Amino acid sequence: MIINHPILGPRDAQEFVYLGDAALIARPDGLAPGAQEAFHDYLYLRDNPAGLHRELWYHEQGDRSWLVVTRNTLTHEITQVELARDVARSLGRSK
Amino acid sequence: MADLMLAPLTPLGHALPEQRNIGPVTLTEVIDSALGSLTARAGRLAELAERAAAAGLPLPAPGQSAEAAPYGAFWLAPESWMVEAPFASHEDIRAHLVAIFGDAASITEQTDAWVRFDVTGADLPRLFERLSNVDLARAPDHAATRTVIDHIGCYLVKRGPTRISLFGPRSSAPSLWHALETAARAAF
Numbered sequence: 222m223i224i225n226h227p228i229l230g231p232r233d234a235q236e237f238v239y240l241g242d243a244a245l246i247a248r249p250d251g252l253a254p255g256a257q258e259a260f261h262d263y264l265y266l267r268d269n270p271a272g273l274h275r276e277l278w279y280h281e282q283g284d285r286s287w288l289v290v291t292r293n294t295l296t297h298e299i300t301q302v303e304l305a306r307d308v309a310r311s312l313g314r315s316k
Numbered sequence: 317m318a319d320l321m322l323a324p325l326t327p328l329g330h331a332l333p334e335q336r337n338i339g340p341v342t343l344t345e346v347i348d349s350a351l352g353s354l355t356a357r358a359g360r361l362a363e364l365a366e367r368a369a370a371a372g373l374p375l376p377a378p379g380q381s382a383e384a385a386p387y388g389a390f391w392l393a394p395e396s397w398m399v400e401a402p403f404a405s406h407e408d409i410r411a412h413l414v415a416i417f418g419d420a421a422s423i424t425e426q427t428d429a430w431v432r433f434d435v436t437g438a439d440l441p442r443l444f445e446r447l448s449n450v451d452l453a454r455a456p457d458h459a460a461t462r463t464v465i466d467h468i469g470c471y472l473v474k475r476g477p478t479r480i481s482l483f484g485p486r487s488s489a490p491s492l493w494h495a496l497e498t499a500a501r502a503a504f
Contacts, residue, residue, distance in 0.1 A: 228378045228394065229461070233449050236464070282464045284378070284393040304394070 224290060225302050229283060236282040242267055243275040243289045246309050271295055277305060327431035327489035336497060339504025341437035343496050345489075346481070349400050351426040352409040354417065356395040363420045364395075371416040373399065381460035381473045390460035390473050398426065398471070398483075430471075431489035433496060435480045444480070446499040448472065452480075466495035 222234035244267075249259035268274075271294055278288045287305035292298070326333050326347050333345035356364045368375050374382035374389050375397055381390035388400040399413060406412050410425040417423065435443070441453040448463040450472055455461075460473040468491060471483040484492040 230379075235449075282469050283462050284391075286393060306394075 222297055222299075224278065224288070224299060226280065226283065226286075226288070227302055227304055228286070229280075232280070232283060236280060237288075238279045238281045240277040240279060240287075243277050243305075243308070244268075245277060246289075246305065246312060246314055248314075273300065327486045328493060329490070334493070338497065338500035339437075340439060341435055341443055341500050341504065343493070343500065344434045344436070345493070346432040346434050348403045349427075349432060350403045350406045350409040351430055351483075352399045352401075352413050353392065353424045353426050354389075354397045354399050354413060355393075355422045357420060357422060360420045361395050364417060367417050367420060373416065376458070376460070379459060379461055381458045381475075390471065392462075392471075403427070429486055430483045431486045431492065433482045433484070433493065435482065435496065436478055438478055440478065440480055443496075443500055443503045444472075446503055447495060465492065468492050468495070 223231045224234055224237060226232050245263075247263075249256060249263050251260070253259070273291055274294050275289055275291050278290045280286050280288065289303045289305050289308045290299055291301040293300065323331065325331065326345055328334050328345055333347050334343075335345070336343045354364075365375060371387075372384050373387045374384045376382040376389055376391050378391050378394075381388065386401050386405060389397045390400075392398050399409065401409050401412065407427075408425075409427065410423050413421070413423045444450060444452045447465045448470075450461060450463045452474065455474050457474060457476050460471065463470055463472050465482070465484070468484050468488050470492065473481040473483070475481060482492070482496075
C-alpha cells in the first residue's frame with residue numbers, strides 16, 4: 222500500500238505506523254461538565270465503517286509527521302491524505 | 317580536576333575510523349562532522365529563515381539537502397532541519413547555532429547520537445536497491461530522506477551521483493556497517 226504524503230509524495234506504507242480513528246484528535250475537555258461521559262465515549266466508542274474511514278497514521282520512518290488518511294476499508298483505496306496538524310488547527314485544536 | 321587521559325573511540329569502537337573497499341564502492345566511517353538539529357519555535361519560521369539567510373546557513377526544501385561552507389543542512393520534518401558543520405571548528409555546534417538563531421529555534425546537539433558512513437563509487441543504486449526502498453537512481457542530487465536499512469532508521473543524503481552519506485543511530489553503528497558490507501559483497 223502506498224500513502225501519498227502531502228509533503229514527501231508517495232511513500233510505502235511500511236514506513237508508517239497506524240494509530241486509529243482520526244476522531245482521536247477531538248479529545249474532550251477534561252474540566253468541562255460531563256467530562257466523564259465525554260471521555261467514556263472518546264475512549265471506548267468507535268465507528269467501524271465499511272467504506273471511507275478517516276484514520277491517523279504516523280510517518281515514523283520518514284518525517285515523523287502525523288497524517289489523517291482517508292481510506293476505504295473495503296478496497297484499501299486512499300482518497301485523501303492531510304497533515305494532522307492542519308486538520309487539528311482547522312478544528313481549533315492547536316495554536 | 318582529575319587529569320584523565322581518555323582515548324576517544326570512533327562509533328565502530330576503534331582508535332581510527334574504518335574504511336573498506338568492496339568492488340567499486342568504498343565505505344568510510346566519517347568522524348569529522350558535527351551535527352545539530354534545528355526546529356522553528358511556534359510561529360517563528362519567518363524569523364528563523366531571516367536569521368539563517370543572514371548567517372549563510374542553508375535551509376533546504378523538503379526532501380533535500382544543501383551545502384554552504386561551513387554549514388550544510390538536510391530537511392528532517394516540517395520546519396525542522398539537521399545542520400552539519402566541520403567537527404574541528406564546530407565541536408560545540410549548539411553554541412554556534414544559538415548565536416545565530418537565539419530563541420527563534422529549538423537547537424539540540426546531535427553529533428554523538430549518529431554515525432556517518434560515506435559510501436562512494438559508481439553504480440550505488442545497485443547497492444542501495446538491496447538495502448532500502450529509496451529509488452536512488454531517480455533521486456536528484458542533494459536528495460535527502462529518512463529510510464530503513466536492515467530495520468535501522470537512517471538518514472540518506474545523496475551528495476552526488478557517486479557519493480552518499482548515511483546517518484544511522486550511533487548505538488547501531490556496527491550493525492549498519494555490517495549491513496552495508498554484506499550488501500556490497502552481494503552486489504559486486
